[in-house]
Amino acid sequence: MFVSRSMTRKVITVSKENTLGEAQEQMRAHNIRHLPVVEADNRLVGIVTDRDIRTAMPPSLIKGQDDPRARERFAQLTVADVMTPDPMTISPSHTLQDALLMIQEKRVGAFPVVDQHGKLTGILSVRDLLRAFTNVLGIGQPGTLLCILVEEKVGQMKRIVDTITEEGISFGSILVARYWEEDKRAVFPYLLTNNVIRVKQKLRDLGFTLLDPMKWYLDQLPKNE
């Protein structure tokens, strides 16, 4: 559920000195709309989008007219002329929920993912997010996330759902994920309540293991090199 798990790692980048034509070619070749702008040491300095480039393009070229002077002017423009310097970024340890809400809030199409040293480590676009959120979740409502470890056998989910329902608690969503042990599953019910102490105890009494959600994620995060 962290950005590091869903971002695109092989980032296509440009440098400030690249021409807009070169940047455009990169976008076309990879079917993308955002190019992070980096220095030689991979430090992020800006972002350029297809929209930035189109805005800088003379109208005659957009219409496909043969206009050598306009073409020459445009050819002299570089990424540095149109990029957004110091763009909004996100860190690998932000959650996908963070990213979803930030993208809505800031009205951007992608966030460069930057580590604590300012180095570009990936990019997270709306496309990445949509993919990650295809199966997700009622996070707009107040609630609490539990993380339950269950053996993979028929009827386990029913016991969990029954226990929670008996407590009069509504579900925001339930996410079921693979666990590293072959015959186990991690179940994440998002409960629309603040009142989770008793339901947690009941689940334990039934023999379920409640996991610290952080532990489950942390072990899957790439190690800090």
Place this chain on the structure above:
Amino acid sequence: MRRTGFLYDQLYLLHDTGPYHPERAERLLAIHQGLKQAGLLPHLIPVPAHPAEMKWIQTIHSEPYIRRFEEHSLGGRRTLDCEDNQMCPATWEAALLAAGGVMEAARMIMANEIDNAFCAVRPPGHHAESGEAMGFCYFNNVAIAARYLQQTWDIERVGIIDFDVHHGNGTQHAFESDPTVFYYSIHQHPSFTYPGTGREFEAGKGAGHGFTKNSPVLPGQSDDEYRRLIEQDLLPAFKRFAPQVIIVSTGFDAHADDEMADMRLTSEGFKWIMHAIMTLADQYSAGRLLSVLEGGYALERLPELAADHVRILLEMAPTTPSAP
């Protein structure tokens, strides 16, 4: 030693949330017992609980909501707005006494009758929205006290610090457009726990932009992470803002033994936080500090945590901040 007020009233115990509810009267009994056994009660100045006047409740809550709450409670309904909010006929009066008691403690601080205060109230308040009860909260005691201070005592800038393990959505929303009240909250990350707000980018709106600050903490973190975030986020913000009074939403539910969330604070960590807040109050607010109970559900831990908290307010030895 400082003159520390202590707000507590038997009527707070009558707010009955039914069997098995974590926000229960035993919480206050445990806190009271803890202060008594630590020999602290004789050092504290009692703050009487009066019911809040309606005009002060109305500074934060909408008319229809106030009416609905009164009707539901006095009419014998068991819940308000959500299953979480269990109540009884005495809840209405307890909520008025909680808000009014906190206001009285604020008055005593401003009248120089006490230096600071700890308000052991129920029901808690920081999730209560203008028009909705949420997360065991009905009236937002802290928000109401902030408005009371501004409108009665010529206070321009109120700083609110909320270290309950849950984000205080009600308090944030009450002041998010208001540059005269700074709301700072440190809490378990909203992707994992109630109420699902309090992300870093929630920083206030319009004229209030920059006067809300949230420090979400990922599950399982402990004293070091709280200390790092408070030093990084809270201290510089309050240095710029220079609050004239500090109100604290005190929650003990980030403790490692509290089942409500997944935080791992130790008792030493809580002490460090409170020392840091005392230092802020001395630096900017002439020591004026109003601590108001929100959550905290580990009954076996509350006596010790409350006694530590009050000892720091009283400035009793040992006074040196201990590193967590």
